[in-house]
Amino acid sequence: MNMPFLMKHLRYLSAGAAMAVLIASGGPSFAVTPADTLVEGFAIDDIISLDPGEAFELSAAEVTGNTYSLLVRLDLDDTTKVKGDVAESWTVSDDGLTYTFKLKPDLKFASGNPVTAEDVAFSVERLIKMDKSPAFLFGQFGLNGDNVTEKVKAVDPLTVSFTVDKPYATSFVLNVLSSTAGSVLDKKLVMEHAKAVTPSEEYKWDTDFGNDWLKTNSAGSGPFKVVTWKANEAVVLERNDNYFGELAKLKRVIYRHMKESAGQRLALENGDIDIARNLEPGDFDAAAANPDLDTISAPKGTVYYISLNQKNPNLAKPEVIQAFKYLVDYDGIGATLIKGIGEIHQSFLPKGQLGAIDDKPYKFDVAKAKELLAKAGLADGFTVTMDTRNTQPVTGIAENFQQTLGQAGVKLEIIPGDGKQTLTKYRARQHDMYIGQWGSDYFDPNSNAETFTANPDNSDEGKVKTLAWRNAWDPKELDAETKAALLEKDAAKRAAMYENLQRKVLESGPFVVIYQQIEVAAYTAKLKGFKLGPSYDTNLVASISKE
Amino acid sequence: MTDPSSPAPISWRDWLLTAEPHSRRQASLGRAYVTWRRFSENRLAVTGLLIILALVLVAIFADLLAPHSATTGNLAGARLLPPGSPDFLLGTDDQGRDILSRLLVGSRITLAVVALVAIIAAPVGLLIGTVSGFAGGYVDAVLMRITDIFLAFPKLILALAFVAALGPGIENAVIAIALTSWPPYARLARAETLGVRNSDYIAAVRLMGASPARIVIRHIMPMCLSSLIVRVTLDMAGIILTAAGLGFLGLGAQPPLPEWGTMIASGRRFILDQWWVATMPGIAILIVSLGFNLLGDGLRDALDPRESGR
Numbered sequence: 128m129n130m131p132f133l134m135k136h137l138r139y140l141s142a143g144a145a146m147a148v149l150i151a152s153g154g155p156s157f158a159v160t161p162a163d164t165l166v167e168g169f170a171i172d173d174i175i176s177l178d179p180g181e182a183f184e185l186s187a188a189e190v191t192g193n194t195y196s197l198l199v200r201l202d203l204d205d206t207t208k209v210k211g212d213v214a215e216s217w218t219v220s221d222d223g224l225t226y227t228f229k230l231k232p233d234l235k236f237a238s239g240n241p242v243t244a245e246d247v248a249f250s251v252e253r254l255i256k257m258d259k260s261p262a263f264l265f266g267q268f269g270l271n272g273d274n275v276t277e278k279v280k281a282v283d284p285l286t287v288s289f290t291v292d293k294p295y296a297t298s299f300v301l302n303v304l305s306s307t308a309g310s311v312l313d314k315k316l317v318m319e320h321a322k323a324v325t326p327s328e329e330y331k332w333d334t335d336f337g338n339d340w341l342k343t344n345s346a347g348s349g350p351f352k353v354v355t356w357k358a359n360e361a362v363v364l365e366r367n368d369n370y371f372g373e374l375a376k377l378k379r380v381i382y383r384h385m386k387e388s389a390g391q392r393l394a395l396e397n398g399d400i401d402i403a404r405n406l407e408p409g410d411f412d413a414a415a416a417n418p419d420l421d422t423i424s425a426p427k428g429t430v431y432y433i434s435l436n437q438k439n440p441n442l443a444k445p446e447v448i449q450a451f452k453y454l455v456d457y458d459g460i461g462a463t464l465i466k467g468i469g470e471i472h473q474s475f476l477p478k479g480q481l482g483a484i485d486d487k488p489y490k491f492d493v494a495k496a497k498e499l500l501a502k503a504g505l506a507d508g509f510t511v512t513m514d515t516r517n518t519q520p521v522t523g524i525a526e527n528f529q530q531t532l533g534q535a536g537v538k539l540e541i542i543p544g545d546g547k548q549t550l551t552k553y554r555a556r557q558h559d560m561y562i563g564q565w566g567s568d569y570f571d572p573n574s575n576a577e578t579f580t581a582n583p584d585n586s587d588e589g590k591v592k593t594l595a596w597r598n599a600w601d602p603k604e605l606d607a608e609t610k611a612a613l614l615e616k617d618a619a620k621r622a623a624m625y626e627n628l629q630r631k632v633l634e635s636g637p638f639v640v641i642y643q644q645i646e647v648a649a650y651t652a653k654l655k656g657f658k659l660g661p662s663y664d665t666n667l668v669a670s671i672s673k674e
Numbered sequence: 675m676t677d678p679s680s681p682a683p684i685s686w687r688d689w690l691l692t693a694e695p696h697s698r699r700q701a702s703l704g705r706a707y708v709t710w711r712r713f714s715e716n717r718l719a720v721t722g723l724l725i726i727l728a729l730v731l732v733a734i735f736a737d738l739l740a741p742h743s744a745t746t747g748n749l750a751g752a753r754l755l756p757p758g759s760p761d762f763l764l765g766t767d768d769q770g771r772d773i774l775s776r777l778l779v780g781s782r783i784t785l786a787v788v789a790l791v792a793i794i795a796a797p798v799g800l801l802i803g804t805v806s807g808f809a810g811g812y813v814d815a816v817l818m819r820i821t822d823i824f825l826a827f828p829k830l831i832l833a834l835a836f837v838a839a840l841g842p843g844i845e846n847a848v849i850a851i852a853l854t855s856w857p858p859y860a861r862l863a864r865a866e867t868l869g870v871r872n873s874d875y876i877a878a879v880r881l882m883g884a885s886p887a888r889i890v891i892r893h894i895m896p897m898c899l900s901s902l903i904v905r906v907t908l909d910m911a912g913i914i915l916t917a918a919g920l921g922f923l924g925l926g927a928q929p930p931l932p933e934w935g936t937m938i939a940s941g942r943r944f945i946l947d948q949w950w951v952a953t954m955p956g957i958a959i960l961i962v963s964l965g966f967n968l969l970g971d972g973l974r975d976a977l978d979p980r981e982s983g984r
Binding site for chain 1: 745746747749750753768769770842924928929930943944946947
């Protein structure tokens with residue numbers, strides 16, 4: 128049986144019981160968080176490690192984003208660009224293969240150790256050699272355990288050279304370096320806590336590179352350092368007084384694990400937390416109407432889409448693909464089901480990334496869709512299935528799509544399942560249709576472009592399992608165009624190539640992109656300087672102060 | 675339809691209540707009449723019967739009664755309207771669908787689940803119970819231990835396990851509920867069988883050379899029927915709740931079917947601000963469950979063998 132599912136409902140019961148007790152005890156409690164501490168209510172049950180060489184989860188990214196410095200980081204004023212973090216400047220060799228970074232002088236880690244080129248090279252070496260989830264990001268540059276010490280090395284204490292295997296677009300390389308996998312680690316501190324390991328076939332090294340210790344600690348030079356992480360309870364951060372930038376305004380930040388939207392809203396209204404991070408539309412509206420609370424939102428790099436498996440002969444017809452794009456009630460969904468948590472978006476690149484376009488050529492139009500279906504020889508409609516995860520707002524959108532498809536005579540059967548079930552089926556290419564989301568792995572258009580338009584081998588044995596592959600879609604010439612865009616040096620030309628790719632996918636790709644996610648948060652009006660970034664690792668808390 | 679052999683025409687009532695029936699048919703009709711009289715004296719039981727009759731009528735004429743489509747809503751124009759809105763008597767849900775229409779059409783699903791479970795579970799329980807009780811010995815031991823195994827698990831948990839194995843869907847929910855509800859009927863039938871298996875009329879039939887199958891089917895099963903009917907009727911409320919529970923957990927009827935439990939589940943998210951989305955199907959479940967319980971109670975009183983004939 129599906130135990131998490133049962134547990135979830137038990138939790139509702141217990142939450143209800145807790146609320147009953149609160150009400151019975153008479154009147155609200157006037158709890159106030161300490162003046163020098165920020166308390167956030169946040170669902171942090173996805174964290175499995177705080178080690179930037181291992182963590183690949185959203186909440187973990189927020190913690191590592193606040194505790195580590197990077198070589199370069201996203202410029203939050205213009206997210207299509209990057210700016211130096213510990214790097215002061217950089218140059219690219221004429222052949223486009225070697226990047227040389229000059230570090231800012233006299234920087235210190237939270238531990239007091241100096242930040243040197245040695246530490247930067249070590250951080251990349253460690254990432255590649257440990258070979259955990261985020262390692263593929265740097266693996267794209269042709270790095271592996273055998274050549275990484277050769278390709279990434281310290282030239283002198285303040286100069287690092289970084290060699291890639293192909294003349295990639297500079298913006299692509301820098302964007303990947305700005306992901307949390309590029310965090311600069313304190314080599315001395317990390318190796319003090321490293322454990323000896325017996326090398327084996329899978330793991331050839333004799334040390335764990337401090338992985339075990341770093342799961343619950345930090346060794347960075349960011350504005351904060353990790354004090355403790357207790358799974359499903361809290362993450363506690365403390366100000367790093369050795370930080371080279373502007374020091375954080377608050378002394379301590381506590382992420383309290385709170386799963387339910389209603390619980391967060393209640394705690395926020397009572398003053399038990401300063402920020403509620405996982406509010407559903409109803410609770411968010413209530414917070415927006417409360418004069419003691421302020422709200423904020425920011426578009427995130429995640430798009431929600433419906434995809435059509437091209438193995439299904441009906442769905443493979445170009446007219447059917449077009450018709451389905453006309454059968455989503457974009458306006459209705461935008462005004463209701465995803466109000467406040469998403470905005471209608473039809474191209475595969477999320478707003479804010481280089482080359483993203485905001486074209487919305489499709490409107491809900493049953494007559495047009497019927498015409499297209501008739502042209503495809505399916506005037507009488509047909510039956511298809513769609514694998515749908517049991518969560519909102521996906522279920523609501525699926526149910527609505529079922530109705531709108533029905534108006535054009537297409538019968539949609541929804542196959543519900545939990546995330547693991549639906550995803551396993553999707554990855555095995557056994558679905559008809561699938562509704563889900565795609566979050567960019569790093570803040571560069573290549574992350575989405577590759578998954579939506581690259582498919583070098585469309586057979587079942589294909590090794591590159593992009594979304595195009597999962598839907599058995601052969602993007603033909605788009606595959607080559609995606610690869611060309613990755614090597615384009617000129618940022619403006621590169622952007623134009625991605626615009627072109629998006630228009631072509633909009634026209635004929637088997638992906639009905641519906642909306643881009645917006646992250647929302649509500650916070651007490653006493654907070655100043657709270658901002659949400661375009662990704663979770665750019666939700667920075669250093670600028671927050673309290674009145 | 676007076677009996678041709680009776681000397682003078684008599685009233686219907688007297689004919690039915692006569693102490694000396696002239697035919698089998700007259701006897702059984704007479705008995706049914708007595709039962710009905712006892713049943714109809716019980717006002718609550720009649721209320722229950724009326725509720726169930728109303729449910730059946732609503733289910734038959736749902737398409738005519740429903741003012742809107744039960745599956746297609748108006749997302750942009752009529753979402754989460756409160757009860758009493760013009761055109762939407764009971765309000766609308768999060769997909770902009772009329773809740774009243776969904777409840778009316780949903781009554782079909784509820785009724786179908788109840789009927790199917792009763793048709794599957796009751797005969798199975800009856801057969802296993804009577805065979806077990808009549809045969810005795812190791813047949814009895816084996817069948818009863820199997821029954822014990824099923825009885826050892828809470829009904830809903832066992833149904834959940836079956837549905838998880840079979841896959842979500844209304845058909846599988848029916849099968850799962852039927853699989854979990856036959857054991858009490860088997861127990862009941864076995865107890866009744868043990869009471870009559872050694873009685874004289876069974877010995878007489880056996881002396882006349884009747885086969886065990888004939889004895890069980892023709893002479894034992896009828897004796898178990900009345901208590902079984904009462905039990906099944908009383909269980910129907912439980913079946914509805916189990917089906918609704920499975921629907922609530924997403925394992926029963928699938929969208930867009932307007933199954934009442936599923937409707938409550940989808941309304942749960944709005945319970946603080948739009949209470950009616952979850953409340954209306956809840957009230958429907960309450961009323962129908964109450965109807966079955968009242969009917970079952972009334973039937974028990976009316977069919978109680980200790981009181982019959984008086």
